[in-house]
Structures are given as structure tokens and as C-alpha cells.
Amino acid sequence: MRALRNHGLALFFAVIFLASLIGQAFTGQDDFNHLQIAHHQDPVSLGRYLTSSDFWVDVLENWQSEYLQFTLFILTTVWLVQQGSPESKELDKAGTESDQEQKLGDHTTEDSPKWARVGGLRTRIYSNSLVIVMAAIWIASWLGQSVTGRITYNAQQLDHHEAAVSWASYLTTSDFWNRTLQNWQSEFLAVGSMAVLAIYLRQRGSPESKPVGAPHAATGVEG
């Protein structure tokens, strides 16, 4: 019971992620088959749809933009500040900060993670591990989007009696960039909105908000 309580946030989002992915599978199959019938072609089974590029490009184009959002947010908040926002560090703390502030070197404790304590290359890697992993997942899923997107695009090309394109050519198509940019714009808007709205608005009890009574000018404080 305690485990459920202590890991409630991760569990909640894992459950609704799976629920919405399952929902996407069914609605995506229905949408795909609607187009199949409109083109005088036969509908496909759920199993066939789940192994198709149509399903995976829709999944991966969303994953890549989410991980890009996190990559940029994590990186930019090291150096860029936003007065009044709880998403920002304090105005005079821009940069990678001191070892003392980051609990490194002589300032590690017994509880510090192993790679924080060992020093050297491993500590350098660990010090950037969040961005490294987020960026790696972003690049991998963007690559996956380009591979599956090209397959889906080429299926449409052949259906319209046009020639298929290579992967390199696909990267220059409006189809690839439309899928990419429509996702990027919403992610960047969401992060920017959160950073700014949280200056003036409050949500009691959430660490994403300042304390209800905190002044608008207070920066880097959590509720």
C-alpha cells in the first residue's frame, strides 16, 4: 500500500499512458479502415494495424516531440531564467552552479548516488545524464518517425500511382516536416505557457506552482 502511495505519480501516468495508447490503437485502426474502404481497399485487422507504419508513425511523431520538449526544457533552464516563474531558477543562479550547490566533490554524502561520488568521467556523464537520455530517446524516436513516416508516405504515393521516395528524400518532404512541426509547436507552446502562467496563477499543493500567497516576482519557489 505504501509503495502505491509513494509511487502514485508514476503509476497514475503509466496507467493513463497505456489506456490512451490502447485507445489510439482502436481509433487509429478504425480511421485507417475508413480510408481503406473509401479507396475501395479492404480493412485490416487490429494485429495487422499495430505492426503497420501508420500506427507507429502516429506514436513516434508524438514521442519525439515530447522528449525534445524535455531535452530543451532541461537544457535551457540551466542558463535561461524567467522572473516570477516556479519553473525557473533564481535570477542570480544561471549556469551549472558550484560543486557545493550540486553536492559534488567534497560535498557528496553517503546517500549521494554512486556515480556522483566516484568523480572523473562517470561523474561528468552522470551530471548530464538526464539530458543525455532525454536527447537519446528524442533522436531515436525522431529517427523512428522518419522511417515509419516514409513507409506510410510511400504507400500513399503508390496508391496515387506516384513513385516512392528514398529516406533521404523523405526528410525534405513537407509530409515529414508537417508531422514534425505540428508537434513541436504545441510542445513549445505548452512549456512556454506553463513558465509564464505559473508567474501569476497558483495551484495549492502542487510543486509546479508557487505557494498561493507568494508574490508574482518570486522566482524559483515551489508550493
Added chain:
Amino acid sequence: MPHALPGIRLTLAVLAVVATTAGCGRSGDETTARMVSERFFAAVESGDGERACAQLSPDTRAELEKQEQRPCRDAVSEVELAGGSVVRAQVYVLNAMVELSSGEAAFLDHGQQGWRLSAIGCTPVAGKPADRPYDCELQS
């Protein structure tokens, strides 16, 4: 950092599965698309209209009969085709294209009867082939 490795491995595994199963590189489909096309052109050449029409999709057969106002088995030999052997077959999901030694192309799609020809006697028009539909002698 070691704690992140399982997550990274899982992501790479998912992407590897996606890349290999997501509708591309299904060599069985390419082989079938080739065979259907070769069967069609061989049947046309030998005058076997019935066998040739069996390789066309129902919509393509219907279009031919509508254009020629006679049964497909009689009309199919009248379609102007350069023919030739299949030099390349490409399959993307449920659509395929074969390129012939004559320079012509044909398009197939996968329906209830399996792979069937949806357009034959196709030649690229001016400009990039990816930007304009091929000009086909017969298409559904």
C-alpha cells in the same frame, strides 16, 4: 546512470522492432507482387485473357469492361502495353509498384484476393516521378 540503461535498451528494442515490422522489407509481399505481374504479362502475351484478368483487381477489371464495353477476357489484349520482365518490385504496407524492363510500371494493391494489379501500362509524366501520378493505360 546504470539505472537508465534498462530504459534506453527498451527504447532501442522498440525502435528495432518497429523498423523491421512496420510494413517495409516484407520480402514475401515483394515476391508475390512480382509473380502476379509476371503472370499477367505472360497471360496477355499468350492470349489467355481469363488468366490475365484474374490478376487484375475487381475495380480495374470493372473499369476495363466499362471502357471497352465487353468482357475483360476479351478486352484485356487490346490494352496497349509495352510489357517486359519485372526488374524491381517495391512494397509499402498494402501498396506495391513493379518496374518493367520496357520502362513501364504497374501498381498493385492488397485486397481480399491478395495482391492484384490496380494500374497497368504506366509511364512517368514530365518532372519528378514522385511529384506527379504516372500516366496509365488502365487504372481503377
